[in-house]
Amino acid sequence: MDSSPDAPKPTAKEIAAKFRAEIAAPEGGYSPGDRLPPAxxxxxxxxxxxxxxxxxxxxxxxxxxxLTQQGRGTFVRDPSTPLGTEPGSSPAFTALSEELSSIHDALRRLGERLDRLEQIVGNETPHAK
Structure with a gap:
C-alpha cells in the first residue's frame, strides 16, 4: 500500500484484503503465530x-x-486449531465452538441410548430359524 502523503488513504476493507492475501500467500507472507504490525x-x-x-x-x-490478545497484539492463527478454542478468538467463534461441543455431547448420549435400546429389543425378539 502506498503510504505517501498524496496517496488516497486505504479503507479498512482494503487493509484487511492486503493482510488476507499475505496470510494466504504460500511464501513470503504471514505464517501461523506471526504478529501483525501494531494497529x-x-x-x-x-x-x-x-x-x-x-x-x-x-x-x-x-x-x-x-487472534487478538489484549496487551500483546494481533497474531495469525493456526488453521489446524479448532476455531473458538484459543484465547483471543472471535466471540462468535467461541460461542459456536461451545454450541458444537454441546451438540456433539448430546449426539453421543443419544447414540448410547440407541445402542441400549437395540440390545433390549434384540434380546426380546425371537430369532428366526
Whole structure:
C-alpha cells in the first residue's frame, strides 16, 4: 500500500484484503503465530485513523484468520486449531465452538441410548430359524 502523503488513504476493507492475501500467500507472507504490525503503528504509517486499522483487524478476526490478545497484539492463527478454542478468538467463534461441543455431547448420549435400546429389543425378539 502506498503510504505517501498524496496517496488516497486505504479503507479498512482494503487493509484487511492486503493482510488476507499475505496470510494466504504460500511464501513470503504471514505464517501461523506471526504478529501483525501494531494497529497504532500501522495507522500512522498508512496515514489513517487507528479505528480504521482496528476495523480491518476485526474483520480478519471475525473471519477466523487472526487472534487478538489484549496487551500483546494481533497474531495469525493456526488453521489446524479448532476455531473458538484459543484465547483471543472471535466471540462468535467461541460461542459456536461451545454450541458444537454441546451438540456433539448430546449426539453421543443419544447414540448410547440407541445402542441400549437395540440390545433390549434384540434380546426380546425371537430369532428366526
Amino acid at each position: 497504532r503503528q500501522l495507522a500512522k504509517q498508512l496515514g489513517v485513523q487507528l479505528m480504521t486499522v482496528q476495523s480491518a483487524y476485526g474483520q480478519l478476526r471475525n473471519e477466523g484468520l487472526v
